[in-house]
Amino acid sequence: MLIKRPDDIEASEITEERDYWDRRRFIGATAAAGVALAAAAVPSVLVACNRAASGSERRTSEDDELTPYDDVTSYNNFYEFGTGKDDPKKRAHMLRTRPWTVVVEGEVHRPGTFDIDELWSRFPPEERIYCLRCVEAWSMVIPWLGFPLKDLLGAVEPTSHAKFVEFTTLHDPEQMPGQRRDVLPWPYVEGLRLDEAMHPLTLMAVGLYGEELPNQNGAPIRLIVPWKYGFKSVKSIVRIRLTRTQPATTWNFVLPREYGFYANVNPEVDHPRWSQARERRIGHLFKRPTLPFNGYAEQVAGLYDGMDLGRYY
Amino acid sequence: MTQGQWIRRVVKPAAIVLSLVPAALLLRDTMSGNLGSNPIETLTHRTGLTAITLLVITLTVTPATRLLRLPALVQVRRVLGLLTFCYATLHFLIYLADQTVFAGQGLSLAAVGEDVAKRPYITVGFATFLLLVPLAVTSTKGWVKRLGGARWLRLHQLVYAAAAGAVFHFLWLVKADTRLPAVYGVLVVALLGYRLAVRRRGSRKRTPSAAAAEGSR
Structure with missing residues (x-):
């Protein structure tokens, strides 16, 4: 089995938490669901999160232990x-995740409609342990299963005009009862710049803790952009469109002063209503400092060279 | 039993016991670790929600005495107001702990001050809490005497500002779903509107000072 490990990140920096090793239980449980083969053969790429750059801020490995499965799937x-x-945990059972297709269209040479099972076999998922930092100042550490978005984009061959990628969540109030009220304009739309979308850390997640994504976590397929606030990581995706112009994204459209298009995790730029300098890791009482780009600055800060991050928040 | 006795012996104890149920549930869930994935958030939300609910219930007492023709019901008002203040205090202390002890940086009251000054919903929440302090302090019979009825009544009209503040505090902190704060907003507008209507009607018939005292109850 090929174990891919980016050389700038050592697997030894991640705590092999009890819950993490427990994942075999979940793999066993998913056997009946027909994804066992894929899950059992998962190559593991361990990507530690919240690695502080400087020695003084360097954390011990216990700081990045996995958030328990129950919290990941109930909060x-x-x-x-x-x-x-x-x-979500109470009502997501209403969502039907099979059959499910993802349309990839727009500025691409080979648009297509991908069946979710086809995606599983064509892009075998690998494990990525990422930090998730919510804009509400809490965070989790989650072992995702997924494949790099760039693999899928490579398959559809973006045209030279493609500059942005727009993601759309399913819109079906029958299955998604929250959509029966106009809390947000439905469907939920998120977007990335093409270079962000092509970054190797950007993941299309199809599972977590070694099993298929629970519905409440955005089944059957969702985006994970670990250096951005959680709301960028759009769930239950049905359409991916490559565009020439920056897409109108949901939270940015509703409250532009509070939620930027970029939404990079940044302890220096507060949300107008609360500080982003600290975060509470779920399961921990004491808050911890939030790191620039959620601890992934080494890998992604270069994407924003010369940009005023206070203005493009 | 006379009406007054019935209210003193049954309604008032029942109101106290019912008002303490949220605290009992909170204590139970804290002891048994059933506060969910983000216990501090749960504690903050539940104490805040109970405080604003009790505040609205307290404001309902005066109109209820008129509408139900139960003047003796006014006897439950003070204790409901004090219990509102207790929940608001808990709510404030949890916020304070979250900003200091649990912030992982030790006690930094300067940071709290900055938070209060910088963030409108915190500013309003804090101001609302401050407004409740003199009301709780002067809730005793002794203070009514010391201040004199009219002045005491005028002071306690601060509760209207507190109610409005509590609603704005709630409204400004939610991200997109304004349903629940809107419900409280409607209730507070109705309760204050009722008093305004009573005062208007009263001022046509009675002397201004009597009307002021009447309307403020």
Whole structure:
């Protein structure tokens, strides 16, 4: 089995937490679902999060232990199922994740419609342990299963006009009861610049903790951009469109002063209503400092060279 | 039992016990670790929600005495107001702990001050809490005497500002779903509107000072 490890990140820096090794249990549980083969053969790329650059800020490995499965799957912002944190777990069973297709279109040479099972076999998922920093100043460490978005984009061959990528969540109030009220303009839309989308850290997640994504976590396929606030990581995606212009994204459209298009994790730029300097890791009582780009500055800061991050928040 | 006795012996104890139920549940869930994935957030939200709910209920007492023709019901008002203040204090202390002890940087009251000054919903929340302090302090019979009825009543009209402040505090902190704060907003507008209507009607018939005292109750 090929174990890919980016050389700038050592797997030894990640705590092999009890819960993490417990993942075999979940793999076993998913066997019946027909994804066992894929899950069991997962190559593992361990990407530590919140690695501080300087020695003095360097954390011990316990700081990045995995957030327990129960918290990851019961404390969710997924307004399609309600605005309460516990609504998604209660109501996401209404979502049907098979059959499911993802349309990839727009500025591409080979547009296509991909069946979710086809994506599983064509882009075998690997494990990535990422930090998730919510704009609400809490965070988790989650072992995702997924494939780099750039692999999918490579398959559809973006044209030279493609500058942005727009992602759209399913819009079906029958399955997503939260959409029966206009809390947000539906469907939920998010977007990335093409170079952000092509970055090797940018993941299309199809699972977590070794099993298929639970519905409340954005099944059957979602985006994960670990250096941006969680709301950028759009869930239950049905369409990916490559565009020439910056797409109108949901939170930025609703409250532009509070939620920027870029939404890079930045302790220096506060949300107008609360500080972003610190975060509470779920399961921990004491807050910790938030790191620039959520700890991924070494890998992604170069994407924003020369940009005023206070202005393009 | 007379009406007054019934209210003193049954309604008032019942109101106290009911008002303490949220605290009991909070204590139970804290002891058993059932506060969910983000316990501090849960504690903050639940104490805040209970405080604003009790504030609205307290403001309902005066109109209820008129509408139900139960003047003795006014006896439950003070204790409801004090319990509102207790929950608001808990709510404030949890916020304070979250900003200091649990912030991982030790006690930094300067940081709290900055937070209060910088963020409108915190500013309003803090101001609302401050408004409740003199009301709680002067809630005793002794203070009514010391201040004199009219002045005491005027002071306690601060509760209207506190109610408005609590609603704005709630409204400004939610991200997109304004349903619940809107419900409280409607209730507070209705309760204050009722008093305004009573005062208007009263001022046509009675002397201004009597009307002021009446309307403020």
